[in-house]
Each structure stands twice: as structure tokens, then as C-alpha cells.
Amino acid sequence: MALWNGRFEKDMDELVKAFNASVGFDQRMFEEDIDGSIAHVTMLAKCGIVTPDERDAIVAGLENIRQRIRSGEIQFTVEDEDIHMGIEARLIADIGDVGKKLHTARSRNDQCQVDARLYLRREIRAIRQELLALEEVILRKAEAYAEEITVGYTHIQHAQPITVGFLFMAYFQMFRRDAERLADCLERMDYCPLGACALAGTTFPTDRAYTAELLGFAAPTENAMDSVSDRDYMLEFLSDAAISMMHLSRWAEEFAWWNSTEFGFLAIDDGFCTGSSIMPQKKNPDMAELLRGKCGRVYGDLMGLLTVMKGAPMAYNKDFQEDKEGLFDAIDTWKACLRIFTKMLENTTFRTERIAEQLQRGFLNATDVAEHLAGQGIPFREAHNLVGRMVKACEARGCGIEDLNEVELAAIDPRLSRAVLGDVSIPACVAARRSFGGTAPDEVRRQLAVGRAWLDVTEQESHEK
Ligand code: ARG
Numbered sequence: 001m002a003l004w005n006g007r008f009e010k011d012m013d014e015l016v017k018a019f020n021a022s023v024g025f026d027q028r029m030f031e032e033d034i035d036g037s038i039a040h041v042t043m044l045a046k047c048g049i050v051t052p053d054e055r056d057a058i059v060a061g062l063e064n065i066r067q068r069i070r071s072g073e074i075q076f077t078v079e080d081e082d083i084h085m086g087i088e089a090r091l092i093a094d095i096g097d098v099g100k101k102l103h104t105a106r107s108r109n110d111q112c113q114v115d116a117r118l119y120l121r122r123e124i125r126a127i128r129q130e131l132l133a134l135e136e137v138i139l140r141k142a143e144a145y146a147e148e149i150t151v152g153y154t155h156i157q158h159a160q161p162i163t164v165g166f167l168f169m170a171y172f173q174m175f176r177r178d179a180e181r182l183a184d185c186l187e188r189m190d191y192c193p194l195g196a197c198a199l200a201g202t203t204f205p206t207d208r209a210y211t212a213e214l215l216g217f218a219a220p221t222e223n224a225m226d227s228v229s230d231r232d233y234m235l236e237f238l239s240d241a242a243i244s245m246m247h248l249s250r251w252a253e254e255f256a257w258w259n260s261t262e263f264g265f266l267a268i269d270d271g272f273c274t275g276s277s278i279m280p281q282k283k284n285p286d287m288a289e290l291l292r293g294k295c296g297r298v299y300g301d302l303m304g305l306l307t308v309m310k311g312a313p314m315a316y317n318k319d320f321q322e323d324k325e326g327l328f329d330a331i332d333t334w335k336a337c338l339r340i341f342t343k344m345l346e347n348t349t350f351r352t353e354r355i356a357e358q359l360q361r362g363f364l365n366a367t368d369v370a371e372h373l374a375g376q377g378i379p380f381r382e383a384h385n386l387v388g389r390m391v392k393a394c395e396a397r398g399c400g401i402e403d404l405n406e407v408e409l410a411a412i413d414p415r416l417s418r419a420v421l422g423d424v425s426i427p428a429c430v431a432a433r434r435s436f437g438g439t440a441p442d443e444v445r446r447q448l449a450v451g452r453a454w455l456d457v458t459e460q461e462s463h464e465k
Pocket of ligand 1: 022026316321322
């Protein structure tokens with residue numbers, strides 16, 4: 001019989017037990033549930049609500065249960081309903097009536113929320129470490145490829161030449177924002193709901209600030225009703241996860257393309273590819289594709305919880321029990337994806353000889369020629385038009401802008417000559433894009449230095465916490 005059975009004539013239907021139970025998934029928060037209970041009973045003793053002896057018996061009982069869960073001796077079943085009652089019931093079975101005092105001045109409604117916040121806090125810190133590890137690999141690769149030129153695309157069309165290091169630093173910014181978003185999320189969720197009780201607080205003279213302090217929160221949550229009905233912090237985390245998964249998925253998409261026979265720009269290590277059961281020649285970029293696929297799953301986790309919450313009246317409703325599986329799934333998926341992507345990136349080589357062939361195509365230097373002409377007094381709009389006509393002439397002859405001769409240039413416009421065009425070689429174009437945030441190797445090195453400084457400080461801070 002459940003701990004709440006006083007007013008019931010009979011036990012739950014077997015189907016209901018299984019349907020109602022959350023212990024199958026919320027038992028992963030058992031450490032946090034015990035930490036929360038220890039803080040709670042410590043507060044109860046400080047406020048004279050239980051005696052020091054009662055506190056000590058309860059704390060010892062909980063620590064004993066912790067060890068037995070860790071060792072696998074305690075196994076939960078649907079009879080336990082959820083992790084909160086599973087642990088409380090064992091405490092009472094182990095230490096007797098004094099165990100029945102633990103649930104004074106709290107409810108499962110606030111208890112499940114303090115567990116979730118503690119659990120998520122720990123996981124956010126772990127995920128931030130994974131993000132920082134990825135950033136470290138990106139920086140190292142960007143340093144190694146700071147000078148290597150590749151094709152920059154817009155609309156999947158050749159646009160302008162860039163360096164590989166520059167491209168990497170673009171991704172660096174994306175994952176930096178992801179890490180910063182997580183830091184924001186941590187800060188906003190840093191309030192302790194324990195002691196809010198069912199929805200309206202308690203008649204006992206509790207000290208919620210003390211509980212918050214014991215559990216390492218900045219302060220208690222302000223309003224009891226909000227404390228038990230708020231899932232914003234989970235939604236915020238899930239949207240952070242969805243955005244970051246989108247970043248991973250985009251890069252994974254690029255990996256799959258660049259790994260294709262048509263591109264051949266990079267070679268993913270054998271250890272990160274799989275073969276085909278029928279086509280012997282195949283080496284498929286399955287990890288990149290799985291990363292793309294798992295992005296959809298995390299979007300689903302976010303949409304799932306948003307939908308659970310949208311029609312929920314105040315305060316706690318059982319619908320909210322549906323908050324955890326999607327949250328856990330997003331945590332596991334995001335963490336695993338970061339880990340595998342980081343390792344795959346580390347083990348990928350860029351095939352610069354293949355890239356070099358493509359640099360000769362698609363008039364990558366066209367914008368630079370126009371800018372160069374504009375620098376010599378031809379208004380940019382006019383220069384743009386002149387280069388467009390050069391490109392047309394090149395297309396007819398099957399050559400590049402740098403191959404046009406004096407006669408061809410003069411036929412387009414008398415102001416044009418090879419001397420006026422200047423050095424329009426691809427390396428010269430890249431080196432000249434020195435504007436703040438541009439792709440010139442010198443400028444990329446500046447971005448690298450800023451990125452390195454941020455990573456060092458952030459890593460330092462994450463170890464201090
Ligand atoms: N297991 C529930 C959950 O995860 C917590 C219990 C609160 N349930 C209740 N009937 N008051 O949300």
C-alpha cells in the first residue's frame with residue numbers, strides 16, 4: 001500500500017500502478033533526492049521541528065540507503081511509485097517511526113523539483129565541459145589550418161575564398177554562445193524550491209534560506225505556487241540543447257557533403273564511418289548523419305514539454321511528471337553528440353589538394369576584383385557591373401578573370417587593363433580581407449587569440465565551481 005493510502009478503501013489497480021509510476025525513470029535522481037532530504041532534515045533540526053537525535057538517525061538511515069542503491073542492493077519497482085516515496089518507504093522500514101518525520105514541511109511537489117534542479121545543475125556542468133572540450137579541438141584545428149584556403153559558399157555556390165581556420169572560428173562562435181547560454185540557464189535556475197510544500201507553504205517555522213544555502217543555491221524560490229508549477233528552467237535548458245544540436249547538425253551536414261566523392265574536401269577517419277552490407281566499396285559518414293538525426297529528437301523533447309505545459313492550470317498537475325523523460329533524453333543525447341563530434345573532428349583531415357582544384361573555379365576572386373577597381377575610383381556599383389561582364393567573357397572562353405588579356409579587357413571597358421586589376425590571385429584576395437572579423441590569416445589569428453583567452457578563463461571558472 002502506498003504511503004498516502006489513509007483515505008483509500010483499496011489498493012491501486014495493477015494497470016494504474018504501472019501507468020502512474022515514475023520510478024522507472026526518476027530513480028536516476030536518487031543521489032539528489034537523498035541530498036535534498038538531508039538538507040531538509042538538517043533545516044528541520046535547526047528550526048527545532050525535529051530533535052538533533054532524530055536528524056542524526058534520519059541522516060544515517062539515508063546515507064545507508066544511498067550506499068545500498070549505489071551497490072545495486074536496492075531495486076525499485078512500480079510499487080515504489082516514484083523515487084521520493086521509494087526512498088522514504090525504505091527509510092521508515094529501516095529506522096522505524098522516526099523516519100516518518102522526514103516528510104514534515106515538504107511535499108513531493110517541491111521535492112521532485114529540487115531533485116530535478118540539482119540533477120540538471122550537475123548535468124549542465126558536465127555538458128559545458130563537453131562544449132569546452134569541443135572548443136579546444138576547434139581552436140587547435142583552426143590554428144593548424146589558419147593559412148589553408150578553401151571555398152566559401154553562399155547558396156551552396158562558390159562565393160569567396162576563405163581559410164579553413166576562419167570557417168572553424170565561425171563554428172567556435174556558435175559553440176561559445178551555447179556554453180554562455182548554459183551559464184545563463186544555470187544562473188536563472190539557481191533558486192531552491194524545497195519547502196514550498198504542496199503549493200502554499202507551511203505552518204511550520206521553517207528556514208528555506210538555510211535549506212537553499214545547504215544545497216548550494218543562491219536563494220529560495222520566491223513564491224511557493226510558482227515553485228511547484230514552474231518548468232521554465234527545463235524549457236530553457238531544452239531550447240539551449242535544441243539550438244546547440246542544430247549547430248552540431250549543420251556542421252555534420254557539411255561533413256557529409258564535404259566527405260562525398262563530389263567534394264572530397266575532407267576525409268573522415270575510418271573509425272568514424274561504417275560500411276554497407278551489400279556494397280563493398282562503401283564508407284559512409286554515418287556518425288555525421290546520426291548527429292543530424294538526433295537533432296530532430298532533441299527538438300521533439302523541447303516541443304514535448306512545451307506542449308505538456310501549455311494547458312496546465314496552477315499549481316502542480318500530474319501532467320508535469322512527463323517533464324523528466326524528455327529532459328533526460330536531451331541531456332543524454334546532447335552529451336553523447338558533443339563527445340562523438342569532438343572526436344570525429346579531431347580525427348578528420350582536410351584534403352587541401354582537392355580543395356585547391358575547386359579554388360580555380362567559380363570566380364571566387366570576383367568580389368575582390370570589384371573592390372580593387374572601386375579602390376581606384378570606379379564607383380562600386382559600376383565596378384560590380386564591369387566584373388560581371390568580365391565573368392561573362394570568361395564563361396564564353398572557359399577561363400578565369402586573371403586569364404583575360406589586354407584586348408579582352410579593353411573590349412569590356414577602356415578603363416580596364418591587367419595593371420588596373422592588380423594581384424587577383426586567390427591567396428592575395430584572402431590576405432587582403434583584413435577587416436575586423438574577416439578571413440585574412442592575420443585577422444583569423446586575432447580571432448584565435450580572443451577565442452583562446454575566453455576558453456582559458458571559462459575553463460578556469462568551471463574548475464573553480
Ligand atoms: N512523481 C511525481 C513527478 O514526477 C511527483 C509526485 C507528485 N505527485 C503528486 N501526486 N503530488 O512529478
